[in-house]
Amino acid sequence: MAKITIRDVAREAGVSISTVSNALNDVDVLNPATKMHVLEVAERLNYIPNLNGKMLKSGKTMMLGFFTTSVAGPYFYKLVETMSRQCERHGYGLNVFVTKDKHVIMSNILGRRVDGVIIYEELKIDEDDIAVMEKDRIKAVFLDREFKGETMGSVIFDSYTAGYEAAKYLIGLGHKRIAYISGVDTMFDSVQRREGYRAALREYGLPPDDDYIIQGYFEEDSTFNAIKAFIRSYGHKLPDAFLAGNDLSAIGCIQALKAHGYEIPTDISVVGFDDIDIAPYFSPPLTTVRNPIARQGILAIDRLVGMIRGEEEGLSQKLPGELIVRGSSHVNIGRADRR
Amino acid sequence: MAKITIRDVAREAGVSISTVSNALNDVDVLNPATKMHVLEVAERLNYIPNLNGKMLKSGKTMMLGFFTTSVAGPYFYKLVETMSRQCERHGYGLNVFVTKDKHVIMSNILGRRVDGVIIYEELKIDEDDIAVMEKDRIKAVFLDREFKGETMGSVIFDSYTAGYEAAKYLIGLGHKRIAYISGVDTMFDSVQRREGYRAALREYGLPPDDDYIIQGYFEEDSTFNAIKAFIRSYGHKLPDAFLAGNDLSAIGCIQALKAHGYEIPTDISVVGFDDIDIAPYFSPPLTTVRNPIARQGILAIDRLVGMIRGEEEGLSQKLPGELIVRGSSHVNIGRADRR
DNA sequence: TGCAAAAATGTAACCGTTAACATGAAGAGA
DNA sequence: TCTCTTCATGTTAACGGTTACATTTTTGCA
Numbered sequence: 074m075a076k077i078t079i080r081d082v083a084r085e086a087g088v089s090i091s092t093v094s095n096a097l098n099d100v101d102v103l104n105p106a107t108k109m110h111v112l113e114v115a116e117r118l119n120y121i122p123n124l125n126g127k128m129l130k131s132g133k134t135m136m137l138g139f140f141t142t143s144v145a146g147p148y149f150y151k152l153v154e155t156m157s158r159q160c161e162r163h164g165y166g167l168n169v170f171v172t173k174d175k176h177v178i179m180s181n182i183l184g185r186r187v188d189g190v191i192i193y194e195e196l197k198i199d200e201d202d203i204a205v206m207e208k209d210r211i212k213a214v215f216l217d218r219e220f221k222g223e224t225m226g227s228v229i230f231d232s233y234t235a236g237y238e239a240a241k242y243l244i245g246l247g248h249k250r251i252a253y254i255s256g257v258d259t260m261f262d263s264v265q266r267r268e269g270y271r272a273a274l275r276e277y278g279l280p281p282d283d284d285y286i287i288q289g290y291f292e293e294d295s296t297f298n299a300i301k302a303f304i305r306s307y308g309h310k311l312p313d314a315f316l317a318g319n320d321l322s323a324i325g326c327i328q329a330l331k332a333h334g335y336e337i338p339t340d341i342s343v344v345g346f347d348d349i350d351i352a353p354y355f356s357p358p359l360t361t362v363r364n365p366i367a368r369q370g371i372l373a374i375d376r377l378v379g380m381i382r383g384e385e386e387g388l389s390q391k392l393p394g395e396l397i398v399r400g401s402s403h404v405n406i407g408r409a410d411r412r
Numbered sequence: 413m414a415k416i417t418i419r420d421v422a423r424e425a426g427v428s429i430s431t432v433s434n435a436l437n438d439v440d441v442l443n444p445a446t447k448m449h450v451l452e453v454a455e456r457l458n459y460i461p462n463l464n465g466k467m468l469k470s471g472k473t474m475m476l477g478f479f480t481t482s483v484a485g486p487y488f489y490k491l492v493e494t495m496s497r498q499c500e501r502h503g504y505g506l507n508v509f510v511t512k513d514k515h516v517i518m519s520n521i522l523g524r525r526v527d528g529v530i531i532y533e534e535l536k537i538d539e540d541d542i543a544v545m546e547k548d549r550i551k552a553v554f555l556d557r558e559f560k561g562e563t564m565g566s567v568i569f570d571s572y573t574a575g576y577e578a579a580k581y582l583i584g585l586g587h588k589r590i591a592y593i594s595g596v597d598t599m600f601d602s603v604q605r606r607e608g609y610r611a612a613l614r615e616y617g618l619p620p621d622d623d624y625i626i627q628g629y630f631e632e633d634s635t636f637n638a639i640k641a642f643i644r645s646y647g648h649k650l651p652d653a654f655l656a657g658n659d660l661s662a663i664g665c666i667q668a669l670k671a672h673g674y675e676i677p678t679d680i681s682v683v684g685f686d687d688i689d690i691a692p693y694f695s696p697p698l699t700t701v702r703n704p705i706a707r708q709g710i711l712a713i714d715r716l717v718g719m720i721r722g723e724e725e726g727l728s729q730k731l732p733g734e735l736i737v738r739g740s741s742h743v744n745i746g747r748a749d750r751r
Numbered sequence: 752t753g754c755a756a757a758a759a760t761g762t763a764a765c766c767g768t769t770a771a772c773a774t775g776a777a778g779a780g781a
Numbered sequence: 782t783c784t785c786t787t788c789a790t791g792t793t794a795a796c797g798g799t800t801a802c803a804t805t806t807t808t809g810c811a
Contacts, residue, residue, distance in 0.1 A: 124523035126767030157510035171496035184463035465797030
């Protein structure tokens with residue numbers, strides 16, 4: 074069965090294609106009676122306009138693209154869920170591309186498969202790519218870097234200050250040996266949090282030690298393994314607190330410490346970032362810096378839609394975190410080295 | 413700056429548009445020298461073909477659609493990650509639509525925004541919709557129901573047998589009062605698992621009790637709350653085992669039981685479904701029925717691509733689970749009612 | 752050198768829409 | 782009755798590619 078086009082509807086209804094088009098797009102120039110009739114025929118034939126024709130002609134796809142290296146973990150899926158919902162509110166669809174292939178990204182963006190893009194690609198998009206996008210006046214919002222241009226902007230979490238505040242909080246509890254569990258160095262948030270942490274350490278006279286930077290890849294199981302390995306090598310001089318780059322690694326870290334018989338937070342404090350859904354239900358409930366993921370998603374979409382509509386220019390927004398103190402942190406009573 | 417089209421490249425290179433098209437699409441009919449020249453010019457002008465033009469003419473978008481009510485939680489994001497990767501392998505992109513709006517779904521499918529679709533919409537797509545899709549020979553794979561047609565099929569987890577086996581396993585441990593923590597009744601997997609569980613109970617002479625069906629919505633925190641409420645009303649006659657509809661609710665259940673002082677698995681056994689990433693790292697490590705999510709995603713994409721290529725018909729596949737015994741289950745020693 | 756066949760390139764139709772403009776019908780005023 | 786609006790509808794040219802087919806150029810061989 075061949076696909077029904079606007080011409081089929083026109084023929085069947087005994088009108089011209091432009092009349093059909095006008096009827097379907099609610100252009101109030103038609104005789105109400107004919108409009109009704111056309112709509113009926115379209116309904117009867119199960120006519121659905123071909124979006125490719127529509128998009129080509131109008132130059133609009135009514136789709137926004139989200140380019141990301143991953144959707145794994147609470148941070149990403151929460152972001153996707155919120156953005157998706159916000160898109161629907163603006164009448165757009167959200168196209169999620171999970172890829173690390175820059176060529177795929179660029180050809181989809183520049184090939185106009187979407188009207189605008191949200192980018193979280195861990196710096197795979199470089200200066201040159203951005204220049205090309207700017208020349209084409211692509212509308213874009215970055216989530217993984219600061220940027221401000223005419224048609225492109227950014228909405229980021231202030232990870233630097235969050236890292237600084239979290240470290241300061243741990244120092245305030247009396248901790249002296251504070252380790253940082255990082256993601257990878259292409260991740261903006263991981264690096265920013267680490268630098269904030271370092272700044273706080275320096276400020277309070279605790280020299281940052283590179284041995285205390287542990288690669289946890291922002292995942293639970295890899296952190297679990299990393300911490301186990303760490304304990305094996307540094308068991309004699311374990312940190313009295315861990316600042317984990319995100320809640321997932323905080324959880325992995327706690328599991329590993331527990332497995333070695335340490336009690337959290339009595340022996341060792343652990344603080345995370347994000348405040349994911351399960352943070353309050355974990356045992357112990359996680360102390361963490363809340364990342365306004367939902368707000369970030371909503372703002373990103375709003376900015377993007379604003380730029381597409383030509384109502385706003387790109388701007389760079391930075392969202393503050395909020396320290397949520399729960400059960401995984403505790404004043405230091407010097408029990409980390411009990412064995 | 414106006415967008416560069418194939419005509420601009422043709423003019424600049426001093427050739428016709430078909431030559432440009434052939435050069436770019438690697439049609440081996442061109443003089444290598446002209447091909448090279450055209451490619452150079454295209455490169456210099458930063459020409460990227462407009463995908464809308466391409467799609468309209470070819471009738472192919474090289475995009476597959478995943479329509480889902482949610483991407484939240486390990487099950488979904490794992491599915492999305494795997495499918496996305498598998499798509500890339502076949503040269504397709506994956507378009508994720510998170511929506512509950514049937515109209516959005518149907519117009520995107522029938523409007524040919526994608527070449528084929530994977531559907532997990534918790535029965536929002538009804539018989540009539542399916543009939544319309546079949547008439548249009550839409551290529552589709554369902555993940556949330558069994559289906560077999562000429563251009564549409566399904567790849568599902570055998571949740572019924574999984575529920576049956578899990579319940580049988582708990583009965584084998586000596587448990588007599590086994591509760592089931594369900595999702596919602598529009599969810600295929602939740603219902604199937606529950607029915608399998610009921611069948612096992614009946615088979616072993618333990619009459620299923622509707623009071624022992626708890627709504628946990630497949631989420632951690634809502635299960636946590638549901639179990640707390642349950643304990644308040646049924647504390648005097650608590651189950652000696654919980655069969656949770658998925659690992660997330662198993663975790664929420666365990667947290668709630670722990671909060672009330674029960675020890676898992678000594679006092680109460682808890683078994684989940686899925687075997688999500690964190691299952692082995694949870695304390696206690698979760699006993700669960702492994703859901704081959706990755707395989708499901710890969711097979712779904714493979715089937716879909718096969719149908720698009722016209723190489724295969726729709727077929728209905730059912731993937732078996734695998735009971736993974738870890739630390740959250742234990743032979744019943746009658747301590748559930750200790751207080 | 753001439754001519755047929757093969758190779759390379761160009762022309763134009765088409766994919767399914769929208770929208771600017773053209774046409775035709777009906778109503779109003781003289 | 783005749784023109785002038787106004788309103789309703791039809792005609793057609795885009796949008797940016799691909800591709801069947803036409804045309805031109807090159808090659809091989811008598």
